[in-house]
Amino acid sequence: MSDLFVKICGLKTARDVDVAVAAGADAVGFVFAPGSPRTIGAAEARELAERVPAGVLTVGVFRGQPVEEVRRLAEESGVRGVQLHGDEGPEFYGALRAQGRTLLRATALRVERCGEYGEDLLLIDAPDPGSGKPWNWAAQEFTAPRGQWVLAGGLDPANVREAVETTGAWGVDVSSGVESERGVKSPDLIRAFVAAARG
Numbered sequence: 121m122s123d124l125f126v127k128i129c130g131l132k133t134a135r136d137v138d139v140a141v142a143a144g145a146d147a148v149g150f151v152f153a154p155g156s157p158r159t160i161g162a163a164e165a166r167e168l169a170e171r172v173p174a175g176v177l178t179v180g181v182f183r184g185q186p187v188e189e190v191r192r193l194a195e196e197s198g199v200r201g202v203q204l205h206g207d208e209g210p211e212f213y214g215a216l217r218a219q220g221r222t223l224l225r226a227t228a229l230r231v232e233r234c235g236e237y238g239e240d241l242l243l244i245d246a247p248d249p250g251s252g253k254p255w256n257w258a259a260q261e262f263t264a265p266r267g268q269w270v271l272a273g274g275l276d277p278a279n280v281r282e283a284v285e286t287t288g289a290w291g292v293d294v295s296s297g298v299e300s301e302r303g304v305k306s307p308d309l310i311r312a313f314v315a316a317a318r319g
């Protein structure tokens with residue numbers, strides 16, 4: 121097994137959290153961005169996060185929300201990581217730094233290296249996050265960033281291994297590709313994804 125970092129995102133039920141942890145996920149994500157079929161509240165996320173062992177990172181996922189809201193939801197839910205999908209600049213990451221959480225910067229832009237905005241992990245995603253639509257990570261023009269970067273966007277059990285081998289990603293993140301229908305996770309697909317990702 122490789123030591124690839126694997127994050128399973130958009131979890132809403134205790135069953136799915138338990139399956140992801142048992143399958144060997146390194147991180148689980150709870151969506152606080154409004155308007156997603158996966159959006160949950162802070163109290164629900166807290167209950168789910170409390171099931172997660174200390175060695176597995178719990179991550180709150182945000183998009184275009186004010187820093188006060190991000191701080192509050194992170195505090196109320198107790199997640200240990202914050203993933204930002206908006207166009208937040210370095211000052212936004214700086215404002216969150218004091219909370220001591222792992223900061224994940226998600227972007228569809230070309231980025232030279234992880235850490236430019238003060239993030240701990242860089243997530244290279246599709247322009248429409250959470251849609252399940254892949255982007256062309258195999259394209260000649262794609263240059264992998266330096267440092268710890270996570271590939272996301274349209275991954276599933278069938279394509280994840282090739283994606284890792286082609287791009288050299290340090291980690292992978294998935295939501296749609298482990299669902300039986302939009303917003304509903306499949307335990308079998310979660311297990312298959314983690315196994316396939318690690319090869």
Ligand SMILES: O=C(O)c1ccccc1N[C@@H]1O[C@H](COP(=O)(O)O)[C@@H](O)[C@H]1O
Pocket residue numbers: 129130149151153156157158181182183205226243245246249250251252253272273274275293294295296297
């Ligand atoms: O999952 C969502 O609904 C979501 C909403 C808003 C921002 C990010 C979201 N999810 C993130 O999208 C990527 C990849 O998703 P997919 O596998 O293509 O469905 C992943 O980083 C999720 O954390």
